[in-house]
Structure formats: C-alpha cells, structure tokens
Amino acid sequence: xxxxxxxxxxxxxxxxxxxxxxxxxxxxxxxxxxxxxxxxxxxxxxxxxxxxxxxxxxxxxxxxxxxxxxxxxxxxxxxxxxxxxxxxxxxxxxxxxxxxxxxxxxxxxxxxxxxxxxxxxxxxxxxxxxxxxxxxxxxxxxxxxxxxxxxxxxxxxxxxxxxxxxxxxxxxxxxxxxxxxxxxxxxxxxxxxxxxxxxxxxxxxxxxxxxxxxxxxxxxxxxxxxxxxxxxxxxxxxxxxxxxxxxxxxxxxxxxxxxxx
Amino acid sequence: xxxxxxxxxxxxxxxxxxxxxxxxxxxxxxxxxxxxxxxxxxxxxxxxxxxxxxxxxxxxxxxxxxxxxxxxxxxxxxxxxxxxxxxxxxxxxxxxxxxxxxxxxxxxxxxxxxxxxxxxxxxxxxxxxxxxxxxxxxxxxxxxxxxxxxxxxxxxxxxxxxxxxxxxxxxxxxxxxxxxxxxxxxxxxxxxxxxxxxxxxxxxxxxxxxxxxxxxxxxxxxxxxxxxxxxxxxxxxxxxxxxxxxxxxxx
Numbered sequence: 001x002x003x004x005x006x007x008x009x010x011x012x013x014x015x016x017x018x019x020x021x022x023x024x025x026x027x028x029x030x031x032x033x034x035x036x037x038x039x040x041x042x043x044x045x046x047x048x049x050x051x052x053x054x055x056x057x058x059x060x061x062x063x064x065x066x067x068x069x070x071x072x073x074x075x076x077x078x079x080x081x082x083x084x085x086x087x088x089x090x091x092x093x094x095x096x097x098x099x100x101x102x103x104x105x106x107x108x109x110x111x112x113x114x115x116x117x118x119x120x121x122x123x124x125x126x127x128x129x130x131x132x133x134x135x136x137x138x139x140x141x142x143x144x145x146x147x148x149x150x151x152x153x154x155x156x157x158x159x160x161x162x163x164x165x166x167x168x169x170x171x172x173x174x175x176x177x178x179x180x181x182x183x184x185x186x187x188x189x190x191x192x193x194x195x196x197x198x199x200x201x202x203x204x205x206x207x208x209x210x211x212x213x214x215x216x217x218x219x220x221x222x223x224x225x226x227x228x229x230x231x232x233x234x235x236x237x238x239x240x241x242x243x244x245x246x247x248x249x250x251x252x253x254x255x256x257x258x259x260x261x
Numbered sequence: 262x263x264x265x266x267x268x269x270x271x272x273x274x275x276x277x278x279x280x281x282x283x284x285x286x287x288x289x290x291x292x293x294x295x296x297x298x299x300x301x302x303x304x305x306x307x308x309x310x311x312x313x314x315x316x317x318x319x320x321x322x323x324x325x326x327x328x329x330x331x332x333x334x335x336x337x338x339x340x341x342x343x344x345x346x347x348x349x350x351x352x353x354x355x356x357x358x359x360x361x362x363x364x365x366x367x368x369x370x371x372x373x374x375x376x377x378x379x380x381x382x383x384x385x386x387x388x389x390x391x392x393x394x395x396x397x398x399x400x401x402x403x404x405x406x407x408x409x410x411x412x413x414x415x416x417x418x419x420x421x422x423x424x425x426x427x428x429x430x431x432x433x434x435x436x437x438x439x440x441x442x443x444x445x446x447x448x449x450x451x452x453x454x455x456x457x458x459x460x461x462x463x464x465x466x467x468x469x470x471x472x473x474x475x476x477x478x479x480x481x482x483x484x485x486x487x488x489x490x491x492x493x494x495x496x497x498x499x500x501x502x503x504x505x506x507x508x509x510x511x512x
Contacts, residue, residue, distance in 0.1 A: 004284035
C-alpha cells in the first residue's frame with residue numbers, strides 16, 4: 001500500500017498527542033503550582049531504499065540515493081519547571097516556594113510525594129495538610145488555641161497562643177530539591193514522585209544551598225502561558241489538517257488506480 | 262506486453278516514493294530542529310544499441326536536505342538552545358560516533374549529564390558534559406556553560422565546559438538514517454574541530470524548517486502525475502485489447 005499513508009499516520013498521532021498536552025496545559029492554567037508540559041518530537045528512522053554512491057555501471061555511480069523517512073513520533077513530554085508568578089492571598093497557611101524546591105508530602109501509603117502547591121490547611125488534629133488531606137512532612141501541628149501562625153522565609157513556623165507573650169516555635173517546613181526536576185513523575189493532584197531519572201531527593205532548609213525561600217501569604221500561579229498555548233494549538237491543528245490531507249490524497253490515488261485499471 | 266506499461270508503472274511507483282518523502286516532511290512540520298528533505302526524479306534510460314531510445318525509467322531520489330534555518334521560538338527555558346545561522350551541536354549518536362543536530366531542547370539527567378531531548382549525550386571540549394547540581398545554568402553565545410552552583414553566591418559563577426559547536430562545509434553534510442547529520446567524506450571515528458564562530462542563543466528553540474504549503478503542493482502535483490501514469494497504463498491496456506480483438510477470427 002502507499003507508504004505515505006503510514007508516514008502521515010505517525011504525523012497525525014504526534015499532532016494528536018501534542019494537542020492533548022496543550023489541552024491539559026490550558027485546563028490547568030489556573031491550577032496553583034502547576035508546571036506546563038511540552039511534547040518533544042523526533043523524526044523516526046530513515047529507510048535506505050537506495051544507497052547513495054551505488055554503481056550504475058562499472059564507470060558511473062548514482063550521485064544521490066533514496067532515503068525515506070518513516071514519520072515523526074513524540075519522544076516524551078518535558079515538564080517545564082520555570083516559575084509561575086506569585087500571587088498574594090493574605091492567607092496565613094498559603095505558602096509559595098520562591099525559587100527551587102518542593103514541599104514533601106506524605107501520601108496515604110506512607111511514601112513521599114512532592115508538590116509546589118502551597119495551599120495548606122489544618123486537619124482535625126491541627127496538623128498541616130494539603131487540600132487532599134495529605135500530611136506535610138515533617139508534620140507540623142498548630143496548637144488549637146493558637147491565635148496567629150507565622151511562617152518565616154527559612155520555613156520556621158511559629159504560633160502565637162492567646163495569653164502568652166512569646167510566640168512559640170512549632171516546627172520547620174523543609175524543602176526538597178532534585179538534580180533533574182524534569183525527570184519527576186507527575187502523579188496528578190499536583191504531586192510528583194521521584195524516579196530514576198530525577199535523582200535522589202536533596203533535603204534542605206529553605207533559602208539555603210540554592211533552595212528557594214518560603215513566602216507566607218502567597219501562592220505560585222500556574223506557569224502556563226495562555227498565548228503560547230493558543231499559538232501552539234493553531235500550528236498543531238494546521239499540521240494535523242495537512243497530514244490528513246496527505247492521507248486523503250493517498251487514498252484518492254489508490255481509488256483511482258483500482259477504478260481505472 | 263507493450264513496454265510502455267512498465268515505464269508508466271515505474272513512473273507511478275516512484276511518484277509514490279516521492280510523495281512518501283513529502284509526507285515525512287509534513288509529519289515533521291512540528292519537530293524541533295528538523296530539516297526538510299528534497300526529493301527529485303531522475304530518468305534512467307535503458308540502452309539497447311542503435312534505435313530510438315524510448316525506454317527511460319523514472320528513479321526517485323533525495324536531492325539532499327534543506328539546511329536553511331527554521332524560525333526561532335522563544336521558550337524562556339534555561340536548557341533550550343538554538344543556533345543562529347550556520348552550525349551544528351555535536352552529540353554522541355546511538356552508534357557511539359560523533360553526529361550533529363540542530364535540535365537544542367536539552368535536559369540534565371540524574372547523573373548530571375547534559376543530554377538532548379531524545380537522550381543523546383551532548384559533547385563538550387572533552388566528551389560528555391557533566392553539570393554539577395546547579396541553581397541556574399547559562400549558555401554563552403559560543404557555547405560556554407556557566408553554572409551558578411547550589412549554595413554559592415551569584416557572584417561565584419563557574420565556567421565548567423563548552424558545548425562543542427561545529428561549522429562543517431554544508432556540501433559535506435548529509436542526514437543519516439538516524440535523523441542526525443553526519444559528514445559524508447569523513448572516515449568513521451573522525452570528528453570535526455569546534456568552531457568559535459557558531460552563535461548559540463539561549464532560551465530559544467529552532468522550529469522545523471518545513472514549508473508546509475510547498476510540501477502539500479508538491480504532494481498534490483505528484484498525485485496528478487500519478488493519475489496520468491495510471492491513465493497511460495489503462496491506455497496501454499486498451500491498445501492491447503484492440504490488438505487482441507483484431508486477431509480474433511470471428512470478431
């Protein structure tokens with residue numbers, strides 16, 4: 001059958017994946033701490049139909065051969081860990097990481113996941129949890145008679161209890177960094193887990209060793225740039241249309257030959 | 262059978278091959294750093310001594326690769342690099358040999374090795390580039406990599422290596438079956454020297470240089486040519502039918 005059919009099929013598949021990536025980015029354009037994905041394409045292998053330089057006779061040789069490419073594919077998606085803008089919310093339990101680093105979160109099965117979403121809440125025991133109710137690691141419990149909670153840029157959490165003149169330190173928020181954050185696996189709910197390509201987690205105090213500072217009363221917006229996604233959507237759609245035009249042309253050619261011979 | 266049938270057949274067959282090449286360009290119209298392939302046809306006459314040289318078969322071939330630059334896309338990502346003008350980034354191909362690419366969407370793996378998005382190691386002054394845990398990585402215009410190491414002040418920027426950028430004679434460059442560029446005449450294992458005149462732009466990516474309109478019209482032209490070949494084939498069939506009818510005794 002016509003090889004162009006299969007080649008343009010790979011093009012259609014690749015554009016389709018790209019569009020899904022764009023749609024997911026756009027859907028998360030106001031998700032706190034979301035990092036956009038980018039689909040990375042690669043040209044597939046080439047098949048050598050005729051080797052350049054092959055002898056046509058004893059004295060002459062072909063100046064150029066025929067290598068046919070077999071299409072495109074998505075090698076993967078790249079998470080882009082550029083920072084989103086910071087938004088002031090004035091909520092004492094909202095924290096943003098200004099710079100590198102992730103907040104470690106204990107998942108229901110006891111393993112650790114990492115997030116940039118600093119919308120913290122308190123659970124029944126007064127412990128700091130994410131919106132899904134997962135515990136922040138190490139756990140920080142706010143006394144139930146606390147008046148105000150203050151989180152310093154280095155992650156120190158202090159609570160001012162009614163009737164006591166001195167605020168008391170109740171814990172420290174730690175940050176975790178990775179050699180290759182783009183290698184983290186996104187598991188949904190704004191969480192990431194460590195993989196072989198991300199490297200080992202490196203724990204540290206916020207503001208030290210290259211880690212970002214903790215900003216209380218702020219949240220990190222999604223780093224999706226709507227205009228960029230829209231432009232990408234246009235190019236993807238047009239590329240899709242052209243690839244499908246190739247399919248229909250190849251189809252018409254096959255139809256023509258079966259009807260006319 | 263009339264030889265015209267076979268000649269029309271090679272025409273149609275090689276039209277389809279030419280179309281495959283256009284389809285491949287279109288499929289890669291969004292692949293970063295991709296360079297479009299040219300396709301062309303050559304006539305291959307069959308010599309059979311004196312007489313009218315009517316038999317010339319078609320032969321599709323790739324006339325080379327369009328090495329013009331694609332448009333630059335500003336991404337703002339630290340590890341995206343594009344080459345302004347001529348030149349290539351040296352990488353280690355899957356066969357272990359030095360190969361060249363224009364796709365500059367780079368990544369740092371868990372061991373700190375700088376790789377392209379498809380996982381190939383980017384080459385520096387002396388082989389693969391190892392980047393220490395860094396807060397920020399900056400690429401200079403000549404490929405110099407400066408790193409703001411973790412825990413250091415911004416003043417303590419360290420220069421660690423330099424991406425090997427090469428500027429070969431474009432007539433010697435050809436696209437290999439792995440989609441990377443190789444030097445045609447060089448014996449296996451030999452490498453090109455780094456060139457200080459190649460300009461690298463950080464935070465940008467080079468788009469595919471495929472001209473979609475050109476590819477699509479090329480594809481449609483070939484489709485019409487193909488129909489003409491098929492028409493030729495059906496004419497030959499009719500000729501042969503009429504000849505057979507003439508020879509029938511009780512026509």
